[in-house]
Amino acid sequence: MHSRRRYVSLGLAAVVLMLGLTATAGVSAALASKERRSAAQEMDRQVDLAQAAVAGEVRRYLDTVDTLAVALASHDVLTPEAFERITARVPGENLPGATAVVFVVPADGRAAAEPGAVAAVQDAWRAAGANGLTLRPASGVAEHFFAVYGRQLDGRPPAPAGADLAEVPAIADVLRQARGLGGAAISDAALLPDDPDRPSAGRRRALNLATPVLGAGGRLRGFVLLGLRGQDFFGGAIGEVLHPRVTATLAANREGGGLLPVATAHPIAPPSDALRRTRYLDIAHRRWRLDVAADPRELPGASSDRPLVAAAAGALPSVLLAALVYLLSSRRAKAMALVEEATRDLRAAGREARDRAALQRAILASVSEGVTVVGEDGRVLLHNPAARQLLGTAEDAEHLEDWPAHYGAYRPDRVTPFPADELPMVRALRGVPVDRAEMVILNPAHPDGILVSVSARPLDRSGGGPRGAVAVLHDITELRRHETELAQFAAVVAHDLKSPLTAVHGFAAVAAEALADAPPRPETAGFAVERIRQGATRMRAIIDDLLAYTTARDAPLHLAEVDLRPLVDAVVAERTAPRPAAHLSRAVPDGAPPVPSVRIGPLPVVCADPNLLRLVVDNLVGNAIKYTPVGRPPQVEITASTGGGGVRLEVADRGIGIPDEEKGRVFDSFYRASPVDYGGTGLGLAICRRIMERHGGSIAVEDNPGGGTRFSVLLPREPADAARPDGGWRRLQRPAETRAITHAMARSAPGVEP
Structure with a gap:
């Protein structure tokens, strides 16, 4: 009988150990898989930066x-x-x-x-x-x-x-x-x-x-x-x-055929399991190849000890639990005594926990920021609910030494673990106030990581030294993301304005030299002044795009019944009107671009903001005309259909098209699809998407059968009143006057088919 009980105890312990180790292996595998995905995402971001x-x-x-x-x-x-x-x-x-x-x-x-x-x-x-x-x-x-x-x-x-x-x-x-x-x-x-x-x-x-x-x-x-x-x-x-740990190689066509590596940045021999990406750049009628490779363990935020720590943290409790099961099964009497003793301790701990919870509810009931209180021995006394939600776990770390590993605290570089002796609470225990120390919390509850600002103060210095410390935690992830977006916005604006400014500077020098010559050369000066004006026009177009991007996000909606036909007629008339010779592209040999051919089908009445909807139509029609091979007359078709609770407006062209791998990104801000020779700020389609989302609709792109691109705009038949900042009031309009003006503009534009 004794031997049989022993075998039963061993069997139960083995089952418990196997289940624990299986669960631990699953968690470690999931963490490792997530790190591989993070490495792939970071690698794609590095390739995009290099290509741009x-x-x-x-x-x-x-x-x-x-x-x-x-x-x-x-x-x-x-x-x-x-x-x-x-x-x-x-x-x-x-x-x-x-x-x-x-x-x-x-x-x-x-x-x-x-x-x-x-x-x-x-x-x-x-x-x-x-x-x-x-x-x-x-x-x-x-x-x-x-x-x-x-x-x-x-x-x-x-x-x-x-x-x-x-x-x-x-x-x-x-x-x-x-x-x-x-x-x-x-x-x-x-x-x-x-x-x-x-x-x-x-x-x-x-x-x-x-x-x-x-x-x-x-x-x-x-x-x-x-x-x-x-x-x-x-x-x-x-x-x-x-x-600095990412290797990039640029290769170009060589004489006699094939590709010749031109240069390598950060020449580091990648390992056999390195991540590799290849992109092709078409610039000035030449195709270049960009090869990027990196060790996934060297990429920011892509490698850590979390799988190993999870395996160790899961294996140890599994072994202990299996030993406890064996002990309880084989030594019942002794186990009962141990359980009784543990129960007494648990009851005492329960009373203490209830008293501490009552104190928390009394002090922190209305506090929305995360609050952490630690004792003078470094033990964590309490976290309020906001702190637990911010830290991503309901279980508190027992001691500040365990705090970084328990919650996944890292320095702002997202790679270096935050040292326990530099925690704001530890420094406050030493009597040093800390303001706005930043750390990243990266754990299963926050897989992408959040940036937290921590301020800490010593508690009760009346006894000659700190008897504890209190820390306030604040999530500043969104604030920092907005700051980053603002920096990227400024970088793009500076880059796009630099080229026309360079041209203005150069032609200003040409004009000055032409006027300073004896005798003066007014023809050369006039040509330079015209090029200066063109540079200023280009800068104004960039600024207009940026203003439209901000308007599409922040301007209040003024919904009204909009007849699509006069609105589209007005846009087409403006886009197809003959331009002065100074505005014509130098790519046109004789200075006269082909006349666009635009076919407009029957168009219904929709409920939308007229100004924002016109901005969408203008962007789509302008792109359809702009992205056409040089020398070929642009062909544009504008149609609409109803059904499915809304109106679908389609703008199709026979232009250069959009590669399949770039269709998912053309609506991102500042993204310009290949080829880049056509210029632009990369904001037009981002503006369209933002406007349609604010209307409760959507915008999509697909290949046009027979060549070119087809954009589809879905407008809901009646947007919800909640989307109307004016509570449903509609701006007074004069449809008859608007329709008469736009029809008159359409009649004056060539190439438009009713």
Whole structure:
């Protein structure tokens, strides 16, 4: 019998131990899975940052080259002094990796083979002031590209003028491409010619940016060529954006086909289980590949000891519980005595807990902030309900030494555990008041973590030293998130305003020089002033988008019955009206864009805010016309249908479309889908989504059968009165007058089909 009871006790203990260990393994696996997901999310964020930084820097370099070309073209005779004066500001443009800027003139290889042809080109530029210029034509080439003027940007001695750059295939190719495009172009990646002593794998990579310099009537006068060292350019673009433990490699097309790695930021050999991402960037008719890799254990917030701690914390109670089951089963009499003794202690602890709970309810009943009280021995005396909710667990830590591990307290970097001896309550026990100390609480109740501000004060110093401490906890997660969004908002605004400001600055200098010349050149000054006005117009468009973004979020709704037909007619009339020549894109060869073709179907009456709804329609129609390949007439179709408790308005086009992988992000603030050459602030669709959400509706995007994009806007037939800040009152309108004005505007716009 004794042996049988022993086996039963062992069996019960084994079952308890197995159940405990199984539960512990499940919790550890769940925590490890969550950390892997966090690592993947952080990796995607790092890739987005790198992609945006590279694309933005390339656009800035291309803008600089275009500005130099326009400034050089403004001089009828380009002298060395004029070249030096125009390029003098380039070193101050903060262009990491830039090696030299060169003015290049072309010459036909067959014509140059004739006696005296090269000498004639040489004499023409010597007459312009290039004294001592000696052109050295390469043999066996169809076309020569002579370097006439140059400015070194990397501190090296300047290369001698007169070299025939046709000897460098990558440079000759980008110059021909720039001439064919009529604008800026980027070369294939190539090995630097000044690294002949290095092995091929260790030689530095180079890129070249070129744009044509056009004279009167579009006559090609030469090229502006900007050389780049890939490693310095790439490091300057993303070196401070990426986490220092994330490795990024940029590869570009190489001469002869294939991809050549241009540069690597943070060259760290990733482990075999590293996270890897690949993105392709299409910029200036070139495709670049961005490869990003990182050890998931090195990413912020992606790795911790929580799975191991959970396993240890679960295994130990399981073993103890199994031992207790065995003890209770085998030694019943002794166990009963132990239970009785434990019960006496529990009853005493229960009375103490009830007294403490009564004290909490009396003192903290109306306190909404988290409050923690600790004794002079460091034991936690109480947490009020708000503190327990903030800390994410109903069980209190017994001692301050256990506090960081128990609640998952970390420093604001979300990686370093908060030291127990630096807790505000511990410092208050030493008599030091603490104000607004910040820590992150990261546990199963707060899997994404919350930022908490803690202030602590000593309690009762009448006995000569602190007898305890009280701490107040406040959740500042949302406050910090708003601060971060504000910082991102300011960064985007500064970045988007920098390019037009650069153009305004450059053309202001051109205008000043043209007016200061003797005699003055009013045509050049007028051209520069017009370009300044265009830059100011672009800045005003950016500011208008930002104001619309704020209005869509904060402006009160004024709901009214809105007839969609006159509203759409007015938007289409404005969007298709002929623009002055100064506003036309330089991508249009003859200066006259194709006339858009817009078909409008039957449209119903909806209940919405007229001004905000017009903003939605204007954004969708403007995008449909804007994102159309150059030279192709935009085709837009606007239709509506009713059903399902609302009205669905659809705007379809035959434009360039949106890649499937980007459809889920086009409604995010400041996000611009590929290709980025079409410009914009990335706020238009974010404004549309915010307006539709405030109306209780939605907006979606899908491919248009046959090519292009189709946007669908769902408006509820009658929004709830709770969504109306004016309590349901509707603003008085004059539909007849509005309809007459918008129909008149529609009749004056070409390409609109009723």
